[in-house]
Amino acid sequence: MVFIAKKLKKGTEKKRAIMKKATAYEKARATAHKGRHIGGAGKEDYRRGNVKGEVKNRKTPVTKPELKKMITEKGIREVESKAGFTKPAEEYRNTYQPKVKLFQKGKLIPKKKPKKKK
Structure with missing residues (x-):
């Protein structure tokens, strides 16, 4: 019994440490964007005035469905991602949501004009 309790305790401590690190990163990015951390x-x-921002601190890039959900359900206008964004996510932003700003590691990802089909 004691062994199991110690094992569970270590797992929760690790989870807590990861969450603490993620929150610290969110706060740092909120400050960099001159906003107030909500979380x-x-x-x-x-949030900075009427502009809502989302921060993703992970190793995998943000996908199109995730980006679409953030924009439509939460009303997000700025998305910061350490790992970046998939090509379909960037194309979706360029085509349908040009007002949304995408950032990777603090740098703005420029908008590209969608290619016209012949």
Whole structure:
């Protein structure tokens, strides 16, 4: 019994440390964007006036469905991702949501004009 309790305790401590690190990164990015950190489940990560921002601190890039959900459900206008964005996600932003700003490691990803089909 004692062994299992110690094992569970280590797992929760590790999870707590990861969450603490993620929150610290969100706060740092909110400050860099001159916004106020909000956080919490189902809420934007930071807000600057009427602009809502989301921060993704992970190793995999943000996909198109994730980006679409953030924009439509939360009303996000700025997305910061350490790993970047997939090509379909960038194309979606360029074509349908040109007002949304995408950042990778603090640098703005420029908007590209969609190619016209012949």
